[in-house]
Amino acid sequence: MRKDRAGNYFEDFRVGMRIRHATPRTLTEGDRSLYIGLTGSRTALCTAETNAQRLGFDRRPLEDLLVFNTAFGKTVPDISLNAVANLGYSDVRFLAPVYPGDTLTVETEILGLKENASRKTGVVYVRSTASNQLGLNVLTWIRWVMVHKRDPGAPCGEAVVPTLNASVPTERLPCGDYSARVREIGSMTGVSALWDDYAAGERIDHPGAMTVNESDHSIATRLYQNTAKAHFDGFAATARGTKRLVYGGHVMSICKALAYDGLENGLSILAINGGSHVNPTYAGDTIACSTMVLDKIDLGLGHIGGLRLRTIGVKNAAASSIAFPDAGGTRPIHPEHVVLDLDYTIAIPR
Amino acid sequence: MRKDRAGNYFEDFRVGMRIRHATPRTLTEGDRSLYIGLTGSRTALCTAETNAQRLGFDRRPLEDLLVFNTAFGKTVPDISLNAVANLGYSDVRFLAPVYPGDTLTVETEILGLKENASRKTGVVYVRSTASNQLGLNVLTWIRWVMVHKRDPGAPCGEAVVPTLNASVPTERLPCGDYSARVREIGSMTGVSALWDDYAAGERIDHPGAMTVNESDHSIATRLYQNTAKAHFDGFAATARGTKRLVYGGHVMSICKALAYDGLENGLSILAINGGSHVNPTYAGDTIACSTMVLDKIDLGLGHIGGLRLRTIGVKNAAASSIAFPDAGGTRPIHPEHVVLDLDYTIAIPR
């Protein structure tokens, strides 16, 4: 029996194939502490037990992107160990809060496969879902990723490309069990801006900036038990004339933490409509970001509303220099210093 | 409503103004683990549950400077986001132990204001106090900080400078509820030196030295949710011809950890009488320190005494090279390699 597991190549996938990823992971307060230390996260709901209780929770849930990155990491050995690039996300929905002590199990279904013209690679479309120890789904997402073929000559079936929504439809947004008490959040953050105080088209240049250190992103990516070699093997990177790549999910977490200033009363991420890691980030790069309010979503609830946001992250440039090119259904053209273009929807009291 | 919160400038403060800082923070065992990993702290009371119980506690409290740095970090967005420099501390008192699970809320009162002759900056004197989820005050401190004016021409009222004590008077030292059992500490540390074994004027050159890595201080400062840009924005620092500055509180934590060797049976910090960050520390600098016993304080208790200590920290120099210039009520003259001059009082069994 061979022990050198090399991950799946493009021709190993079949549409409809289901993979249960190894192994389940229990998240704890220790993981949260490390997440705060690595990203500077300050989300009100997650920063204090007293905040969570005043906002109507029994205790404070874990940070959304800590959950996302951990669940994502589980899929790497089976889906993207032989990836060229992670091309995009769609229909990412945060279905239920995850608490310290909860154990995440992640499964993936192959939704689509499309060999590239070069026949050296292909695009794999997958839906992954994380559930907790009670079997409750807590997070689901689609991503598509370009994966090497083991053998360019291997025959591949006809292309199957799933239809992807440009955004999560309002009726599918998971609105949680927020109580009317969430309106008290302003007394915790010291900021009064709620749903009514944001306008579509409004732009917020977040004041902070964060330099990524080699050890920061290495620790974060190991914490997520993400084993993609591009993040860890500096010897191989140097041999290829490049450097270790910062995991894109770490860049998302940093932008999310920087975006606290200006979006202080955001409760949680409901969904990620789409997103892409536009250019690579390396240790030593300094990340800044700007957010545009794309849309205000009436969730049909009296006490919370949705804000559809587009956060663009750049490296080694000021937030004020960021342009918001029209996505318009096609992949926008970004300059080289753009590292992240994320379209997501948050809940905020109204 | 503007979302780009830029912090307060000198002319925004008024004497008597009170600020409740955002947001409360729950500290956990995860934060302690990270604190030990980042600083090398080995305090007997905090290192083991069994130690704490043998010393008369129900469980082990969190490290003093983890509490201080977390509480301090909360004040940054409102007080010192536009600071030129943190000038000094006074009357810092550790009023009650903080345990994992406790939530800290921090409030600040503006004690004094003094515009500088240049009219570009002014000194803000503040008293900040952290309380736990039961409303019990656990830490209070005065600091004064030089803050930029937004508009040099802005009129400022007459100078108000609070009177500051050179040290915390003995009768105001919080002596806690130490039981007679604390005398057992020597059996945990393997060191027999107690209060009687220290003499005023005695000098201890601590044997260790610690190089600060870029990621170490970044993680520590983020853990404290301290958002001061000088610590994080390497791109802006390079543009100004400088480097990211190590947060002074991290240097204090390192010196405190190094000072374990020679002060093994210290129970906790009762107060910081005064202190200043004399010169900046940058990643790559190696910290060493030496301590002089300034005074032995009879707390009027049979089982513990106070040691008033002065710890001077240096970068890239041996502890044995440290001079102890007389403070004498004026700011001592230090050579460039001195980074910290801290005057504090610890409890030690007698």
Next chain:
Amino acid sequence: MRKDRAGNYFEDFRVGMRIRHATPRTLTEGDRSLYIGLTGSRTALCTAETNAQRLGFDRRPLEDLLVFNTAFGKTVPDISLNAVANLGYSDVRFLAPVYPGDTLTVETEILGLKENASRKTGVVYVRSTASNQLGLNVLTWIRWVMVHKRDPGAPCGEAVVPTLNASVPTERLPCGDYSARVREIGSMTGVSALWDDYAAGERIDHPGAMTVNESDHSIATRLYQNTAKAHFDGFAATARGTKRLVYGGHVMSICKALAYDGLENGLSILAINGGSHVNPTYAGDTIACSTMVLDKIDLGLGHIGGLRLRTIGVKNAAASSIAFPDAGGTRPIHPEHVVLDLDYTIAIPR
């Protein structure tokens, strides 16, 4: 009373001397999170509470080498503060699982002493044992270390060299209380290979590689409260024309984490038969490793078997380049890029 504790020198040790190390340490989920973040550990039993319960445990124990490194760190101030080099390990046995909340106390007995011909150094042989808060021994190990003499002229007694076994005899392997349920591990890891699927002489080149960052090893070594100056004092290292040395236990942890791929169903380490840190590792080095199955051990149990493994770690070289020189009772000759040669026995379901 002198406060500058400089550790023991060779002539301070006596055969039969017993040292109780300061201070006990409570390990927590926070320490585990940091361990995962620093090493990338993915052991099934330790990664999820649900895994542990399905494998017949009440809850998940702490990672073996987190326990080893923490216990080892406790011995440094008394045994190896003045060490030239840690020469080897023998008869390391993991006697009982350690859980979050457990407190470790470590004691050492001096087994042997042998002055070197130069009279400047000598070899100290010690047995150290860690016990938990109930007094149960959880880990025991022999190591030998070359230690400086304070005074080359100091008289030393006749050499006493303990007899060391080449490996832990099967009857002394601690086999734990594994239940028959451990056979379910394959459904967690997604890998079916159990004891029967490994063969003596089989070689596994582990696919991962991990670059060690300065902050990674510094944080890890501080987490273990290991105070050896060689790991921390960059200023002194530069003055000697060298660099900070990565703690060998961190290299062991990285190799163990990399060796997950190919040994996924390993339950825990039963014993380390022998091992040595062959060459130094510095920050920036990339670690890879290969494992040879030395022996298959019938533990006389129906549900688990032992695999005696030899894992060789290298820096800045491919796992496939590793040679396995015959140990044959003598110290094997290794090229300069070899950093670790570890002979250990794991439990795996059969």
